[in-house]
Amino acid sequence: MKEQPLKSNTNQRNSTLEFERLNPSIIFAYYLLLIMITVLFNSPIILMIEFTAVLGLLIQVSDMMSALKTLKATGIMALFIIIINPLTNHNGAHLLTSFHGLTITKEALLYGFLMALSLTNVILLFASYNKLMTNNKFMFLFGKILPRLSLLTMIVMRFIPLFLKRFKNISQIQKMRGINVDQGSVRQRTKALMQLMQVLLVDACYNAFQTADSMTARGFGSTKRSNYQRYRMTRRDITYAGILASGGIVLIGEAIRRIGVIQIYPSLQMNWGTWQEEGLLIGTVALICGLPMVVELKEELWWKFYK
Numbered sequence: 001m002k003e004q005p006l007k008s009n010t011n012q013r014n015s016t017l018e019f020e021r022l023n024p025s026i027i028f029a030y031y032l033l034l035i036m037i038t039v040l041f042n043s044p045i046i047l048m049i050e051f052t053a054v055l056g057l058l059i060q061v062s063d064m065m066s067a068l069k070t071l072k073a074t075g076i077m078a079l080f081i082i083i084i085n086p087l088t089n090h091n092g093a094h095l096l097t098s099f100h101g102l103t104i105t106k107e108a109l110l111y112g113f114l115m116a117l118s119l120t121n122v123i124l125l126f127a128s129y130n131k132l133m134t135n136n137k138f139m140f141l142f143g144k145i146l147p148r149l150s151l152l153t154m155i156v157m158r159f160i161p162l163f164l165k166r167f168k169n170i171s172q173i174q175k176m177r178g179i180n181v182d183q184g185s186v187r188q189r190t191k192a193l194m195q196l197m198q199v200l201l202v203d204a205c206y207n208a209f210q211t212a213d214s215m216t217a218r219g220f221g222s223t224k225r226s227n228y229q230r231y232r233m234t235r236r237d238i239t240y241a242g243i244l245a246s247g248g249i250v251l252i253g254e255a256i257r258r259i260g261v262i263q264i265y266p267s268l269q270m271n272w273g274t275w276q277e278e279g280l281l282i283g284t285v286a287l288i289c290g291l292p293m294v295v296e297l298k299e300e301l302w303w304k305f306y307k
Helices: 024-040 044-061 064-088 106-132 135-142 147-176 186-217 235-256 275-289 291-306
Strands: 095-099 102-105
Touching (some): 024 135, 024 275, 044 064, 044 275, 044 291, 064 102, 064 106, 135 147, 147 186, 235 275, 235 291
Antiparallel strands (some): 095 102
């Protein structure tokens, strides 16, 4: 029986996110605005909108299991902050309870919650950033303007994940030699950990020297840097750049008027604006945070009705 050749299905879209195909400057500006939202505003509504958006984006760019694993780790840390802050910070005018001289105030509890939520947003934000903003895109943006600084930034951002990966590999190799950091007394485990760190640091230094020699041999920095992959600004990129720029102006204006900002200390005070100002801020934040979803929805509708 003769095998039939497989036919490609032209109705199936590529699994790559359309947001990932945008110009690197648009992606970088998007994350810059997300950081701006986290820094400028501490309203629970705004932070929850951002949390929902960055978690959904992380699930899209990675997978459900890895996203939930990241969320679990950050959730434990956030819960720790929420519990510890009221126990160590007794500032505030609204007393909730007092036990053997330990006072817990509403301000301290709210501040711990908002700080934990902001930190969670930042961690989830950078988790998806590392997936979307690759080294090539980062070097494309800043390689010509700040070649040494951009290279140093890229190396630093890559160092910690690579360091942890090498630590795991070396730990597995050392277990075959009887050096195990998980078994034995405290002294034995400490000694095994010190030996492991020694091997890891020697390996890291050797790789760094090798990379430096390779870059020198290839003439790094002798001429103006070029990129093997070019990204052009399309009409679609310009449209989304206009949306982000307009949203950034609105965010700065609302932050100057202190809309969406809660004064926690010395006394809890809500700064409510008019419903138009509040609605404009919430709508702008939702549009900026949900921009990847807007891009995907637009492309999905285009694919459905024009293909």
